[in-house]
Amino acid sequence: MxxxxxxxxxxxxxxxxxxxxxxxxxxxxxxxxxxxxxxxxxxxxxxxxxxxxxxxxxxxxxxxxxxxxxxxxxxxxxxxxxxxxxxxxxxxxxxxxxxxxxxxxxxxxxxxxxxxxxxxxxxxxxxxxxxxxxxxxxxxxxxxxxxxxxxxxxxxxxxxxxxxxxxxxxxxxxxxxxxVVAENFRPLGYSHDSQHRAAEKPRLGPDDTITIVVISRLFYNKGTDLLVAAIPRILAAHPNVRFIIAGSGPKAIDLEQMIERNVAQDRVLLLGPIRHEEVRDVMVQGHIYLHPSLTEAFGTVIVEAASCGLYVVCTRVGGIPEVLPGHMTEFAKPEEDDIVAATGRAIAALRAGRVRTELFHNQVKQMYSxxxxxxxxxxxxxxxxxxxxxxxxxxxxxxxxxxxxxxxxxxxxxxxxxxxxxxxxxxxxxxxxxxxxxxxxxxxxxxxxxxxxxxxxIDIARNWPKKDRKECREREPASKDGLGRKRSSKHRREKRELRSES
Incomplete structure (x- = not known):
């Protein structure tokens, strides 16, 4: 109905x-x-x-x-x-x-x-x-x-x-x-062949750089204070690690001050606010996604990160433990010491090849729709x-x-x-x-x-022309952010008629 x-x-x-x-x-x-x-x-x-x-x-x-x-x-x-x-x-x-x-x-x-x-x-x-x-x-x-x-x-x-x-x-x-729209969060090298998975990644060597990505609103409840405290310790313990941080909020100044104090401009990149359609392009640059939130009902961003083939380090708070299976995540308490330790375990697991991140995308695709x-x-x-x-x-x-x-x-x-x-x-x-x-x-x-x-x-508004369900299923998205779809010539004509009559 x-x-x-x-x-x-x-x-x-x-x-x-x-x-x-x-x-x-x-x-x-x-x-x-x-x-x-x-x-x-x-x-x-x-x-x-x-x-x-x-x-x-x-x-x-x-x-x-x-x-x-x-x-x-x-x-x-x-x-x-x-x-x-x-x-x-x-x-x-x-x-x-x-x-x-x-x-x-x-x-x-x-x-x-x-x-x-x-x-x-x-x-x-x-x-x-x-x-x-x-x-x-x-x-x-x-x-x-x-x-x-x-x-x-x-x-x-x-x-x-x-x-x-x-x-x-x-x-x-x-x-x-x-x-999540899994097709909008594909890892690099994802293949549409019969195996439907990303190309297997080579094992990271001890000198290879590991990139940790953070995309979040920079507010207290998102754990930005924990992030400010943990980043210098993670960088000191792991010389071949760098951070990419995207987002905006009142805590952005604290991150900038931390980078200045530790002279970490070459290892911590602040991107500022980004649009939703740019999230995937940032995520695929990394290996680990860090999510130090203090409270979270679900945490859609960690699903997007896993879909992009990132190993997720997150706090065990709220509904986060329900979101992803254990082999995709490394959990930590919402404390500075535990976040540093969990990130270290994730880095070691990636270098040892114990995590098959190239399989994450299809698993997420089957779990969420x-x-x-x-x-x-x-x-x-x-x-x-x-x-x-x-x-x-x-x-x-x-x-x-x-x-x-x-x-x-x-x-x-x-x-x-x-x-x-x-x-x-x-x-x-x-x-x-x-x-x-x-x-x-x-x-x-x-x-x-x-x-x-x-x-x-009160005038009754005209309804948007209904599209046939079969046509909707057959039509593929025209843009990677999900906000655009190919339109048939019939649909474009109906749209012009609606505008001319309204």
Whole structure:
């Protein structure tokens, strides 16, 4: 059954990152499966209004003030008129939000529930329970997920974290991992012959240079401080090792100072920010990928590194141990000494020829697929829309799924205002009352808009011409970054007609 879906998040292209790539790839695959998908995000420098991406993916860049790390300033209710206009114009049935720290996501889910739309939330992050920032974030998440139809997490560790943070029924949370387009992350010398693998690499000698690659946002939670402390020790212990570091962030100055102090300009190359389509070209220059993150729900970049034929050294935190099999990774504690030791073990293993990195690409290709992610996400949409029965959707929950006093069966969310207020009231002694007040105001604003800005005045947008599924399967990507596809002359003609009539 085809759906009209709105992906909503503060995090989307042109900003690079795992959430951004996840939204784009998932949307593209859902479009290939016959659904209509749009993306709602905030305006970026040079990108405002409506943009079309490959495959007919329409992106609404709404003009809101950005305050920190590309997240918008909380507006609560001022976003509702614009959101309602977009949803009615595009005839949206399901609103799918991404990111615990995305204000657009939280507000969009609140407004969607007020409008009587089904909602899904995908969590891509891990948060603690003790510091002030985590407490406030968890309370905001509790507010949003109290009235969401279903939640998706990218790893089992992420699911446990989200269930605890938002006090959810575990049946309401599915685990659907990220994926990669393996064809966009091929190692050097990869052959398309019958063996389908990269050429076998010669064993590295004691005098051969080993390149360690780091591609990350340079923030505290990504372990940049550990990286700054570990690099001088690794360089001192291994004379024939060099680093290539790509990324940007507030910790970039610390890396530059470390290089100056240690006079390591000839052994540490800082590339600065790079585009996603350039990631593969940087990775294939290396032998080892170092990922010293302090917290990570999944870690898509380490899958990309393994697909490029790099041996991965990473910290054993969050959902990282679930991502790759043991023969592709060398794990370390999130401590300076252990990262230095793990990197040394990885260097020794490569020099001894104990790691067959040329086999990694095909193994990753078999493990991760965006088509599989789209199929599993589509099953979630079927479950919340009633296409699947409760017994089919919530397998293993007993006859008909778990019951709750205010929810009914797990996953069945009533749109009745009184039922919504019951769910929000249970979020805390003071927070519950505040949440109920927000919902009531949101509902009154919705009634006001329905009266003074009736739906009949909103033009319905024309849908992008549907492509035949067989044609989609046969068409090969035209660019290595996955953002371009060959178009048939018929498709180009339909595109011109659509633009001329709109």
């Amino acid at each position: 085809p759906y009209n879906i709105a992906m909503i998040s503060d995090f989307f292209f042109p900003q690079p990152g795992g959430v951004e790539s996840h939204i784009y790839q998932l949307s593209s695959k859902l479009i290939d499966r016959g659904h209509k998908v749009i993306v709602i995000t905030h305006a970026y420098a040079g990108r405002t209004g409506v943009r079309y991406l490959t495959n007919g993916l329409k992106v609404y860049h709404v003009p809101f003030f950005v305050v920190y790390r590309e997240t918008t300033f909380p507006t609560f209710f001022s976003f509702f008129p614009l959101f309602r206009n977009i949803v009615i114009r595009e005839q949206i049935e399901i609103v799918h939000g991404h990111g615990s720290l995305s204000n657009l996501c939280h507000e969009g889910i609140l407004h969607a529930r007020t409008m009587g739309l089904r909602t899904v939330f995908t969590d891509h992050s891990l948060f603690g329970f003790a510091d002030a920032g985590s407490i406030l974030t968890n309370k905001l998440l509790k507010f949003t997920l109290s009235d969401v139809d279903h939640c998706i997490c990218v790893s089992h560790t992420c699911k446990e974290n989200t269930v605890l943070r938002a006090s959810l029924d575990p049946l309401m949370v599915s685990v659907i991992p990220n994926a 965006w088509t599989d992610v789209a199929e599993r996400t589509e099953r979630v949409y079927d479950g919340i829309s009633g296409v699947l029965s409760h017994d089919e959707f919530y397998q293993g929950a007993g006859a008909g799924g778990a019951w709750s006093a205010t929810r009914g069966r797990a996953g069945v969310q009533s749109f009745a205002l009184i039922e919504r207020l019951k769910r929000y009231y249970g979020c805390g002694i003071w927070a519950g009352k505040l949440f109920c007040l927000c919902v009531v105001i949101d509902y009154l604003l919705f009634v006001f808009l329905e009266i003074f800005a009736p739906r009949s005045r």
